[in-house]
Amino acid sequence: MWGVSYWVFPVISGLCWLGMLMGLLIHWCATGKPHYPWMDQDQTIAYISDVGAGNLKPLFIAGSAVTTIFLDLSFLSERWLRHRGRLAKNTTRTEKVLVVLSLVFAVIGTCGLILLSIFDTAQYPRVHDVMLLLFIAGYVISAIFICWEYQRLGIHFRQHRILRASFWIKLFFILVEVCLAIAFAATNFRHAYNAAAVLEWAISFIFTFYVFSFFIDLLPAVHTKHSQRKFGSGMGETEMQVEQNDDLSAERGAAYGGGRNTVDSQRTLAENNVRSVNGVKYEGQAPVSSNF
Incomplete structure (x- = not known):
């Protein structure tokens, strides 16, 4: 059975993010899909930040903060476990540089998400848009470096299929999120706000799967608690x-x-039932000549 271990961090983060999104969406639908004063006049579909700027702003801030805190704990736990050898260790300087860069951009994404929930689109629209850009760009670039790191780890630890699985999941996330982010920016620039709102919800829900993907990365640490079971170091x-x-x-x-x-x-x-002494074998108690 799986023990409660570091894999719980991405699970909490993902569930919190998903719960916040569902709470905002259900609230907007249940209240008759209102048109908020800070929405564009022709806009009928609310952005996440439109709903989060109203009565549910405390939920928006709390959900964003808890999500990023536990996601960052997932990043730090993974790095510590790799350093300790309980996950596949980074063996080259390039991999260690990629680790640092992924953490730096993850922190940028964290700051962007928390600040965009605080500086809502109703009162601080320009600051909110800048923080949204930092959030998306920070985590996408961080995912690129993580994916690059996993590709190099997979070269050194080809026997561990979990590294390849995690690599492909994160690569899928990068490709999809980049395409959706480009489409979101284009539709928003052209003032197609309804399409942009749909794309924003899609980007946010797909981000949930990226958070959950770290469950796969941290799960092997459950089986490497003892020194003789160091991941990728002899067994x-x-x-x-x-x-x-x-x-x-x-x-x-x-x-x-x-x-x-x-x-x-x-x-x-x-082992003791067959012995050999001076050219004579003994099976059990009866002596048998070695010629037989």
């Missing part, structure tokens, strides 16, 4: 399978009252 998949088979044999032996001691004693007995 490959084959060795881990052998150890699992030994554990299974011990469990079967325990079911018959012997436990692992029973398994070990059976191995010792099997």
